Amino acid sequence: MKSFLTILICKLLRFAGRLIGKGSSMPGQVALRLCPDILKRIELPKYVVAITGSNGKTSTVEMIAHILTKSGKSVAWNREGSNQIEGVTTMVLSNATLSGKVKSDIMLIESDERYAKKTFKYIDITHYVITNLYRDQLTRNGHPEFVFEAIAESIKPDTELILNADDPLVSVFGHDREGVIWFGADELSTDTKELISVYNDGAYCPICKAPMKYSTHHYNHIGIYECTSCGYHREDTDYTITAVDMNKGVLEINGKYHISLALKSLYNIYNILAAFTVASLIGVDGEKIAQEMNDYVLKNGRVINFTLGERKGTLLTSKHENSVSYDHSIRVACACEQGADVLIIVDAISRKYFTGDTSWLWDIDFEMLDNKNIGDIVLAGTYVNDLAARFSYTDIPQEKIHLFEDIDKAAEYLNNGRKEYIYIITCFSDKEKILSEVEVI
Amino acid sequence: MKLLHLYHDIMNLYGDYANVSAMERMLTKNGADVTVDRLSLGDKAEISDYDFIFIGSGTEKNQKTVLADFMKYKDELSEYIRAHKLLLMTGNSFEMLGKSVTDGHGVRYDALGLYNYTTVEFTGKRITADIICTASFLDKPLVGFINKSSEIFGISDSLFQTKFGVGDSEGFHTEGIWDRNFFGTHLTGPILIKNPHFLASLASLLLGREPNTDHLTYEQKGYETTLRKLSEREQAKTEG
Numbered sequence A: 001m002k003s004f005l006t007i008l009i010c011k012l013l014r015f016a017g018r019l020i021g022k023g024s025s026m027p028g029q030v031a032l033r034l035c036p037d038i039l040k041r042i043e044l045p046k047y048v049v050a051i052t053g054s055n056g057k058t059s060t061v062e063m064i065a066h067i068l069t070k071s072g073k074s075v076a077w078n079r080e081g082s083n084q085i086e087g088v089t090t091m092v093l094s095n096a097t098l099s100g101k102v103k104s105d106i107m108l109i110e111s112d113e114r115y116a117k118k119t120f121k122y123i124d125i126t127h128y129v130i131t132n133l134y135r136d137q138l139t140r141n142g143h144p145e146f147v148f149e150a151i152a153e154s155i156k157p158d159t160e161l162i163l164n165a166d167d168p169l170v171s172v173f174g175h176d177r178e179g180v181i182w183f184g185a186d187e188l189s190t191d192t193k194e195l196i197s198v199y200n201d202g203a204y205c206p207i208c209k210a211p212m213k214y215s216t217h218h219y220n221h222i223g224i225y226e227c228t229s230c231g232y233h234r235e236d237t238d239y240t241i242t243a244v245d246m247n248k249g250v251l252e253i254n255g256k257y258h259i260s261l262a263l264k265s266l267y268n269i270y271n272i273l274a275a276f277t278v279a280s281l282i283g284v285d286g287e288k289i290a291q292e293m294n295d296y297v298l299k300n301g302r303v304i305n306f307t308l309g310e311r312k313g314t315l316l317t318s319k320h321e322n323s324v325s326y327d328h329s330i331r332v333a334c335a336c337e338q339g340a341d342v343l344i345i346v347d348a349i350s351r352k353y354f355t356g357d358t359s360w361l362w363d364i365d366f367e368m369l370d371n372k373n374i375g376d377i378v379l380a381g382t383y384v385n386d387l388a389a390r391f392s393y394t395d396i397p398q399e400k401i402h403l404f405e406d407i408d409k410a411a412e413y414l415n416n417g418r419k420e421y422i423y424i425i426t427c428f429s430d431k432e433k434i435l436s437e438v439e440v441i
Numbered sequence B: 001m002k003l004l005h006l007y008h009d010i011m012n013l014y015g016d017y018a019n020v021s022a023m024e025r026m027l028t029k030n031g032a033d034v035t036v037d038r039l040s041l042g043d044k045a046e047i048s049d050y051d052f053i054f055i056g057s058g059t060e061k062n063q064k065t066v067l068a069d070f071m072k073y074k075d076e077l078s079e080y081i082r083a084h085k086l087l088l089m090t091g092n093s094f095e096m097l098g099k100s101v102t103d104g105h106g107v108r109y110d111a112l113g114l115y116n117y118t119t120v121e122f123t124g125k126r127i128t129a130d131i132i133c134t135a136s137f138l139d140k141p142l143v144g145f146i147n148k149s150s151e152i153f154g155i156s157d158s159l160f161q162t163k164f165g166v167g168d169s170e171g172f173h174t175e176g177i178w179d180r181n182f183f184g185t186h187l188t189g190p191i192l193i194k195n196p197h198f199l200a201s202l203a204s205l206l207l208g209r210e211p212n213t214d215h216l217t218y219e220q221k222g223y224e225t226t227l228r229k230l231s232e233r234e235q236a237k238t239e240g
Helices: A002-019 A026-034 A057-070 A085-093 A144-152 A168-174 A266-281 A286-293 A323-334 A359-363 A384-391 A409-412 A428-435 B018-029 B060-082 B089-097 B196-207 B214-239
Strands: A047-052 A075-077 A106-109 A127-130 A160-164 A183-186 A211-218 A221-229 A240-246 A248-255 A257-260 A303-308 A311-317 A342-344 A374-380 A400-402 A422-428 B002-006 B035-039 B051-055 B086-090 B101-102 B108-110 B118-121 B127-134 B144-149 B151-152 B160-165 B177-179 B183-187
Touching: A002 A026, A026 B051, A047 A057, A057 A106, A057 A266, A075 A085, A075 B101, A085 A106, A085 A428, A127 A266, A144 B060, A160 A266, A160 B151, A168 B002, A168 B160, A211 A323, A211 A400, A221 B101, A240 A266, A248 A266, A248 B089, A257 B108, A266 A286, A266 B151, A286 B089, A303 A428, A303 B144, A311 A323, A311 A428, A323 A342, A323 A422, A342 A409, A342 A428, A359 A384, A359 A422, A374 A409, A384 A400, A400 A409, A409 A428, A422 A428, B018 B214, B060 B089, B060 B101, B060 B108, B086 B089, B086 B118, B086 B196, B089 B118, B089 B144, B118 B177, B127 B214, B144 B214, B160 B214, B196 B214
Parallel strands: A047 A106, A047 A127, A075 A106, A127 A160, A160 A183, A183 A240, A311 A422, A342 A374, A342 A422, A374 A400, B002 B035, B002 B051, B051 B086, B086 B183, B101 B118
Antiparallel strands: A211 A221, A240 A248, A248 A257, A303 A311, B101 B108, B118 B151, B127 B144, B127 B160, B177 B183
C-alpha cells in the first residue's frame, strides 16, 4: 500500500510538474521522503544499464535509447538528464505500474558520478558503463581520484562493468576483476606520439605511481599506455574503433561497421562506441546499430547550428570547469578548413552553484587556436579579463583577440560581414545569453 | 634569476603552474635574466641554486608519493628558508613541511618536520570555498579558492586572515603559514595571476625594489571583477 501511494503521488507530481514546466527532481524527492526504500520495492526489467563518468553521459544514454527504440525495444530512461537520486527515482516510478513493476524491456540510467553510490544502493544494475574520468567541476568534485573513490563505492560485485580501456583512471575499476567488457580505440590516424594538453593526468600509474609510458595518445590522457613498473596496462578491447577518417567523417568499429559522423569529434566517437557496445550486449545486430548511428544528430541541444546576419555558425556546448571538453571544442574549430572565428564566453561559471574560480582556464589548451584555420578570437562575459590574461600566455597574435564584457556587443562585433564560419564555445550556464542574439536553425 | 617549479607534472591540479609563468614574466619585464627549471620525482634539484621555488597542489595520493621523494630536501630547504630565499607552496603541498600528514584511513606519514603543524585528512569529504582574505604585508585583500580534503592544526605564524571562506581548519579564520620568505597557503591555482598585488610583493623581494606592473592590466581588472563578485556573494550570505 505504501508503495502504491508513493508511486501514485510521484506520477501525479510528475504530471503536474510537466504542465507547469518544472524539473524532474521534485517528484522523486517527495517519493523518497514518503518511502526511503521505494527503489528497492520496484520490480526492474532484465536489463538495467547505468552510465556514469565525467563526460559523455547524456549523449551516450540518448544514443543507446535511440538504437534500442529503433530496434523495437521499449526503453525507460532519464531523458531530462536529471541524474542524481531524486531524478532517477522520478524516472523509475514514472515508468512503473502502480503495482510497482517497470514493464519496459530495458532501463537506462544516467547517473551523476559523485552520487552514484546513493543512487545505486537500492537499484541492482546489470550493466555499468564508465566513460572517462576528467578534471570536471573541480570546485565541487576536487579532482578525478576523489571522484574515482566515489564511483568505486557504487560498484557491486555481480554487476557487469563496461569500461573505457583507453582511460587509465577508469581501467582501474576493472583491475583484477573478471568478466569486464572493454571498449577503446586502436592507434588512429588522428593520434599523436606526444601529448597535446596542458597537463597529463596519465603521467603516473594510478596503481603504483611509477611513470607511465604511452605508445600513442588519442587525446589528453586517453590512449594506449603501460606502467613502467607494476605492469598495469591498457587492456585488449572487445569493442574497438579500428579506424577513423576525420576528413570524410567516417568511423569504423570492429573492422567492419562503418558509421558516418554528424559531428566530427573524437569526443563523439567514444560516445558512439559506448552506445554500440551496450546495444550489442543487449542483442542488437551491429549492422542495425551502424545504420541507426549514421549521421545521428544529438537531440540534447549540445550542438546548435545558427546564423548571425549573413554568417553561419555552430555552438558547441562545452563545460566550464572541464578543460577536456573545451579542448575538444577547440579541436573541432581548428579542423574547419574554410576558416573560422571563435567566440568564447565565460559569464556565469556554473548554473547550479556560485563560484568565482577561473583556475580551470589554465588547464585548457588554448594554444591550439594558434592555427591557420582560426581568424578572429572573441572573448566575452563577466570573466573576459581572466580569459584575456590566460590568452596573453599563448603565442596567439594579440591583434586577433577581441574583448567584450557584454555578450550582445560580442555578437554585434561578429555580425560584420566576414565570410568565416563561427564557432561559439561556452557552457550550459551561458549559452542562452548568446542564443538570444542569433537565429537558431 | 633561477626559478624552480618542483613536482611540476604531479602536483599540478588547478593550473598552479601559471604562478611560475607569472613570476617569470614579471621578472623578465623588469629586466631580469630568468631561467626556469621544471623537475619532478626522481630528479635531484640543487635547492640553494635557486632564487624562487614553487610547488603546487596534488591529489591526496600523489602528495604521499611526492612526500617520500621530498624528504631528501629536508636540510637544504631548511637552509634555503633560513637564508630568506623565496619559496611559495600552494594547496596541500605546504602540508609536507609540517610534522606529519595523517590520511583518511588513519595512516600517519612523517613529513619534513621543519614546522610543528600537523595535517589530518578526511575520508570522502572536501572543503571547497571561494575566499577573500587579507595579509598584513598587502594593502588590498586577496581572492582565491580553497579545495582540500584536510585540516591543519598548530600553525603559529599565519599568512592570511580569511574574511570570507574557510581557514586552516573548521572554525578558524587564519590560513596558511608565513616564515621569512616562505609563503604556504591552501589557496589553489594561479594565485599570483588572480592577485597581481601579491605577485608584485613577491617579485619585489627578488628585485630589491618595487616592480613595474604595467603589463598586468588584464590581471588587475580580473582581480577587481572577482573581488566584486565574491563581495556581493558575501553580502548576500550575510543578509540572507
